[in-house]
Amino acid sequence: MTDGNYTKRQKESLKLWIELLRYSNKLEQIIDNKIRYNYGQNISRFDVLSQLDRAKPEGLTVGELAGQLIASKGNITGLLDRMQKDGLIEKEAKKNDRRSYLVRHTNKGRALFAEMAEKNAQWVETALADIDIEHMKEFAQFLSKSRNSLD
Amino acid sequence: MTDGNYTKRQKESLKLWIELLRYSNKLEQIIDNKIRYNYGQNISRFDVLSQLDRAKPEGLTVGELAGQLIASKGNITGLLDRMQKDGLIEKEAKKNDRRSYLVRHTNKGRALFAEMAEKNAQWVETALADIDIEHMKEFAQFLSKSRNSLD
DNA sequence: TTTATTTATTTTACATGTAAACTATTTTTG
DNA sequence: CAAAAATAGTTTACATGTAAAATAAATAAA
Numbered sequence: 001m002t003d004g005n006y007t008k009r010q011k012e013s014l015k016l017w018i019e020l021l022r023y024s025n026k027l028e029q030i031i032d033n034k035i036r037y038n039y040g041q042n043i044s045r046f047d048v049l050s051q052l053d054r055a056k057p058e059g060l061t062v063g064e065l066a067g068q069l070i071a072s073k074g075n076i077t078g079l080l081d082r083m084q085k086d087g088l089i090e091k092e093a094k095k096n097d098r099r100s101y102l103v104r105h106t107n108k109g110r111a112l113f114a115e116m117a118e119k120n121a122q123w124v125e126t127a128l129a130d131i132d133i134e135h136m137k138e139f140a141q142f143l144s145k146s147r148n149s150l151d
Numbered sequence: 152m153t154d155g156n157y158t159k160r161q162k163e164s165l166k167l168w169i170e171l172l173r174y175s176n177k178l179e180q181i182i183d184n185k186i187r188y189n190y191g192q193n194i195s196r197f198d199v200l201s202q203l204d205r206a207k208p209e210g211l212t213v214g215e216l217a218g219q220l221i222a223s224k225g226n227i228t229g230l231l232d233r234m235q236k237d238g239l240i241e242k243e244a245k246k247n248d249r250r251s252y253l254v255r256h257t258n259k260g261r262a263l264f265a266e267m268a269e270k271n272a273q274w275v276e277t278a279l280a281d282i283d284i285e286h287m288k289e290f291a292q293f294l295s296k297s298r299n300s301l302d
Numbered sequence: 303t304t305t306a307t308t309t310a311t312t313t314t315a316c317a318t319g320t321a322a323a324c325t326a327t328t329t330t331t332g
Numbered sequence: 333c334a335a336a337a338a339t340a341g342t343t344t345a346c347a348t349g350t351a352a353a354a355t356a357a358a359t360a361a362a
Contacts, residue, residue, distance in 0.1 A: 006272055012287045013276045017178070019294040021221050024175035026301055027168070036320085044348070063310060070172050075349060077312055082347080099310045099357045121161045128164045130300040135293070136163045142286070143170040149281040150177050187350085195318070214340060225319050228342055233317080250327045250340045 027127060034123050039116055044072045044079060045088070046120070049113040052089065052105040059092065059104035088112065178278060185274050190267055195223045196234060197271070200264040203240065203256040210243065210255035239263065 006014070032043045051068045052060065060068075066076050080103060083089045088109035092102045105113065128136065157165070183194045202219045203211065211219075217227050231254060234240045239260035243253045256264065279287070 007276075009284060010272045010276045012284050012291070013279045014272055016279065016282075016287045016291040016294075017182075017275045018221075019291045019298070020175050021179065023294045023298045023301075024171050025222055026298060028172065030301065031168075032320095042320090042347080061310080070169075071176055072349070075347095079348070097310085097358070101311090121157055121165055124168045125158075125161045125164045127301060128167065128297075131167075131297055133160060133163050136167045139290075139293070140163070140167040140170045142290070143167075143174045146279075146282055147170070147174045147177060150174075150181065150278060183350095193317080193350090212340080223319070225321080226317095230318070248328075248340080250325095252341090 030127055031120065031123055034119070035116060038119065039112065041112075041116065044069075045083060046113075046116055047071060048079065048083065049088065049105055049109055050117070052103065053110065053113050053117075055104075057104075059102035061094070061100045061102060063100070065103055083109075181278055182271065182274055185270070186267060189270065190263065192263075192267065195220075195230060196239070197264075197267055198222060199230065199234065200239065200256055200260055201268070203254065204261065204264050204268075206255075208255075210253035212245070212251045212253060214251070216254055234260075 028043060035041050035043060035046055047069050048065065051065055055064075062076060062080070066072075069076075072079065080089060080091075084091065087106055089103055089105050092104070094100045094102060131139075179194060186192050186194060186197055198220050199216065202216055206215075213227060213231070217223075220227075223230065231240060231242075235242060238257055241255055241257050243255070245251045245253060282290075
C-alpha cells in the first residue's frame with residue numbers, strides 16, 4: 001500500500017505517532033544521559049526510587065512496584081538485585097506470604113533520590129523552557145485523558 | 152527538597168514530562184506488541200526498514216541509517232547482522248571507502264515492511280481513535296516545533 | 303483433605319541499549 | 333610523503349527489556 005492509499009485520518013495519526021515517538025524518545029534520552037553522567041544511574045533506577053519514595057513506608061511488593069513503573073516492567077528481578085547490591089534498596093520477607101517480599105529504599109537510596117529529583121526538575125524545566133505554561137497544562141491534561149482511551 | 156520547594160513552572164514541567172513518558176511508552180508498547188505478535192519483529196526493526204524504505208535506492212551507510220533512527224542508535228551492528236541473517240536486508244561494500252558499506256532492504260524486507268506499515272497505520276489509527284483530527288494536527292505541529300528547541 | 307488452580311516471583315534464553323576501547327581506513331597537516 | 337587527526341564500524345562488557353517456562357506457595361474446588 002503506497003502513501004496515497006492511507007485515509008486522511010490515518011495520515012494524521014501516523015504523523016502524530018511519529019512526532020510523539022521522536023519527541024518523547026529524545027527527551028528521555030536527554031534526561032537519561034544527565035542521570036547517567038551525574039549519578040551513574042539511569043531512568044529505570046530513577047523510576048524505581050521514585051515509586052518507592054511515594055509508596056507507603058513499609059514498601060511495595062515486586063508486583064505492586066512493577067505495576068507502577070513507567071518504562072521497564074520486565075526483568076525487574078535483576079534490576080532490584082543490582083540496586084540492592086548498590087545499597088539503594090532493601091528487601092524484607094513478608095510474614096503471611098512466603099512467595100512475596102517488600103521492597104523499600106534505604107537511607108542511601110532516599111538521599112540519592114532526593115538529590116536526583118531536584119536536579120531532574122531543573123533539567124526538565126530547562127528542556128521545556130520554550131513551552132509556555134498554559135500550553136503545558138493543556139497538553140498534560142490532553143495526554144492524561146488520551147492515555148485512558150488507550151486501554 | 153520536598154514538593155513544596157518546586158517552582159510553579161517546575162511542577163508543570165514535571166507533570167508534562169511524566170504524562171509524556173507514560174503516554175508515549177504505553178503507545179509504543181501497544182504497537183511493539185502488535186508487531187511482535189503478528190510479524191515476529193519489533194519496533195527497532197520496523198524503524199530500520201522504514202528508514203531504508205524511504206532512502207535512496209542504493210541504500211544507506213550504517214552512519215546515515217543510525218542518524219535517522221528514532222530509538223535505537225547503539226549496537227546497530229548486531230541488529231543489522233540479525234536482520235541480514237533473516238534475509239530482510241543486504242550489505243554492499245563501498246568502492247571508494249573500504250571502512251564503510253551500504254545497507255538496503257531486500258525484496259523480502261520490502262514486502263514485509265509494506266505489510267507491516269499498512270497494519271501499523273490501522274493500529275495507530277485505532278489507538279488514537281478518541282482524538283479529533285484538529286487536535287492531532289495541532290499537537291503534532293507543537294511537538295515538532297518543541298523538539299527543535301531540545302537541541 | 304487431596305487435587306487443581308491461581309498467584310508471585312525467578313529463571314532461562316535471547317534481543318536490544320550504552321559506553322568505552324579498539325581496528326582499519328581515510329583525510330589533514332606540516 | 334610521514335605523522336597526526338578524524339572518521340566508520342566493530343568489539344567488549346555489562347545493563348536492561350521480552351517472552352515463555354519453571355518454581356514455590358497460597359487458595360479454591362471437588
